[in-house]
Amino acid sequence: MxxxxxxxxxxxxxxxxxxxxxxxxxxxxxxxxxxxxxxxxxxxxxxxxxxxxxxxxxxxxxxxxxxxxxxxxxxxxxxxxxxxxxxxxxxxxxxxxxxxxxxxxxxxxxxxxxxxxxxxxxxxxxxxxxxxxxxxxxxxxxxxxxxxxxxxxxxxxxxxxxxxxxxxxxxxxxxxxxxxxxxxxxxxxxxxxxxxxxxxxxxxSLQKKVSFVHMDDSLYRYMVSVAQLSRKRKDIRLGISPRGAMAWCRMTQAWALLQGRDYALPDDMRHVAAASLGHRIWPVSTLTEESAEHIVMLLLDSVPAPSLTEV
Known part of the structure; x- marks a missing residue:
């Protein structure tokens, strides 16, 4: 490619x-x-x-x-x-x-x-x-x-x-x-x-190509579920904003393009999640950045990820 x-x-x-x-x-x-x-x-x-x-x-x-x-x-x-x-x-x-x-x-x-x-x-x-x-x-x-x-x-x-x-x-x-x-x-x-x-x-031109990377509906639903969950947890003061979810989506598409694909996979979402979401989650208690990233991973694991057959 x-x-x-x-x-x-x-x-x-x-x-x-x-x-x-x-x-x-x-x-x-x-x-x-x-x-x-x-x-x-x-x-x-x-x-x-x-x-x-x-x-x-x-x-x-x-x-x-x-x-x-x-x-x-x-x-x-x-x-x-x-x-x-x-x-x-x-x-x-x-x-x-x-x-x-x-x-x-x-x-x-x-x-x-x-x-x-x-x-x-x-x-x-x-x-x-x-x-x-x-x-x-x-x-x-x-x-x-x-x-x-x-x-x-x-x-x-x-x-x-x-x-x-x-x-x-x-x-x-x-x-x-x-x-x-x-x-x-x-x-x-x-x-x-x-x-x-x-x-x-x-x-x-490359930035424009990112917009055409295919995202299956199952990936969108997974992102929405993670974002919604982040706003409901009692240990999170400020959850993922809609702008944050949009950034995560765009990063997923860009990572797929970097991998040489014109379609995104569940692994793409997970790979860019910490960098995209770690600074958008504000825990109730004062924690380190590593802890915020750890919470992101917990959120991802709390929602069933789409399977490759769904994508």
């Missing part, structure tokens, strides 16, 4: 700058194919920024990076109107969000107002400044990073904002073998080695 070949060509380019983490890269690529935004939640120094920039280069996308601090203003993202003396008119000065792939570093260090401005652009796909609407380039992807809540200078993102991200993932520490290669090859591996294996037109 040509689509699968094109997808893996991008992943192979990213791997020129990233050692290991193949499963993580596949999940991120799946979210990009699903036209979603990505939140990477992890400690400093594990390669979050390197992975994001490598994807931008491998996809052949125009990209910008903004380092969030408390003094970053919404206009730094959205842009602003500037008076031009020569033409005696106001002209629009683009902000960081006017790009195809935006790397938003340490989003939870920004003020709530700036965070809201970013989330609005992610949701609407356009920017309004002084009553004039400016559409963002297409495709438009945000890869945001944040340090764990509790780190110096951070503040937790509200549930409504976290829900806007299609997936939330962690990079994690490398294995001993991977860390050995990182130390040994640090002078040989560079983002300069990553070349474009795609372009915006190809990516838009």
């Amino acid at each position: 040509d689509a699968q070949k094109n997808i893996y060509a991008v992943i192979e380019e990213v791997q020129k700058a990233v050692i290991g983490k193949q499963e993580l890269l596949k999940i991120m690529m799946t979210a990009i194919l699903a036209s979603g935004h990505i939140l990477i939640d992890d400690i400093p120094g594990v390669g979050k920024t390197t992975i994001a920039v490598a994807f931008a280069k491998a996809l052949g996308l125009q990209h910008k990076r903004i380092q969030f601090t408390p003094d970053v203003l919404p206009s730094d993202l959205t842009g602003f109107s500037m008076y031009d003396k020569e033409s005696r008119t106001f002209r629009y000065q683009e902000g960081a969000a006017m790009t195809q792939l935006l790397l938003a570093d340490e989003i939870n260090r920004a003020s709530p107002k700036t965070q809201s401005a970013l989330l609005e652009v992610m949701q609407e796909g356009r920017i309004s400044v002084d009553g004039i609407t400016h559409p963002v380039p297409s495709p438009f992807i945000v890869i945001a990073t944040q340090n764990p809540f509790g780190s110096s200078g951070t503040q937790e993102l509200p549930e409504s904002q976290v829900d806007r991200f299609m997936i939330r993932i962690t990079v994690g520490y490398p294995t001993a073998g991977e860390e050995f290669l990182i130390l040994k090859d640090q002078s040989e591996r560079s983002l300069d080695d990553v070349h474009a294996a795609a372009d915006p037109t190809l990516l838009l």
Whole structure:
């Protein structure tokens, strides 16, 4: 399947700058194919920024990076109107969000107002400044990073904002073998080695193909049952939203395409469930992210999965 070949060509380019983490890269690529935004939640120094920039280069996308601090203003993202003396008119000065792939570093260090401005652009796909609407380039992807809540200078993102991200993932520490290669090859591996294996037109074409991946009604019914169950359990304060269920569905279709199929299987749903749903479930008690993912797995196991004969 040509689509699968094109997808893996991008992943192979990213791997020129990233050692290991193949499963993580596949999940991120799946979210990009699903036209979603990505939140990477992890400690400093594990390669979050390197992975994001490598994807931008491998996809052949125009990209910008903004380092969030408390003094970053919404206009730094959205842009602003500037008076031009020569033409005696106001002209629009683009902000960081006017790009195809935006790397938003340490989003939870920004003020709530700036965070809201970013989330609005992610949701609407356009920017309004002084009553004039400016559409963002297409495709438009945000890869945001944040340090764990509790780190110096951070503040937790509200549930409504976290829900806007299609997936939330962690990079994690490398294995001993991977860390050995990182130390040994640090002078040989560079983002300069990553070349474009795609372009915006190809990516838009792949994203369109995701929509045509067949989902049997039994898969939809299973997703609805899991979402409904998450809203009824007493140990869950906030269950899976309809937007969350839609994201899970889209991720399932994209994962099937990555596997070289034009139809989805029950295993596809299960494979992307933790990344798609883990940040959309808020337990009553304060638990770790691993516990939230564990609850997702419990929900999946509580509902009879469709059999291959049904699909």
